[in-house]
Amino acid sequence: MSAVSTVVETYIAMWNEGDAERRRALVAQTFADDATYLDPHFSGDGPAGIDAMVAGVQEQFPGHRFELATEPDVHHDRVRFTWNLVSEESGAAVYVGTDFGTLAGDGRLRDVTGFLEPA
């Protein structure tokens, strides 16, 4: 698996990790120290801010998990990929989104902008 695929897989695992300590470790693996995240509804600055944001999203969507819908599309230090937020009970996607990111020199994500696909 490429370095970019690995960081994106880790990013998705971060969103799904319910254990606070393991989640913080995944955030640190995924995001550079000065990283930012911004989507239409949520934002987080730095690993601690992003961790708190992810914890809040998990509280809003119990019984759901994120799945990667596309392989990462990468050029230079830029990446995009699409994800589904699926119900663990029905398997149905309740949200579909596309994330655009830039990569830091060490291969971690420096910033991510999320967009939601039309329902």
Added chain:
Amino acid sequence: MSAVSTVVETYIAMWNEGDAERRRALVAQTFADDATYLDPHFSGDGPAGIDAMVAGVQEQFPGHRFELATEPDVHHDRVRFTWNLVSEESGAAVYVGTDFGTLAGDGRLRDVTGFLEPA
């Protein structure tokens, strides 16, 4: 039309403007003074660099024009939209891409990352 729609329409007009002077004026309307552009094949730094890049792309694709394929999707200072590069003779799209941008405080584009859709 919203300010973001206007800047995106101007951006598309810039890609299609064959007159050097009018194109430079459209670049200046579209991009902030410190703007950058990066896609899988082309890049430009600052309005002069972006103008030179656009001129080069026009030379590579005579008889083609860019058309907006989707309305801009905007949140905060982020925007994305999809475009087609179409043959003026057949109307067929030879390339489809999605651009992701951030907006400067004055509403012009500060940076644009382009991705190509799979054929």
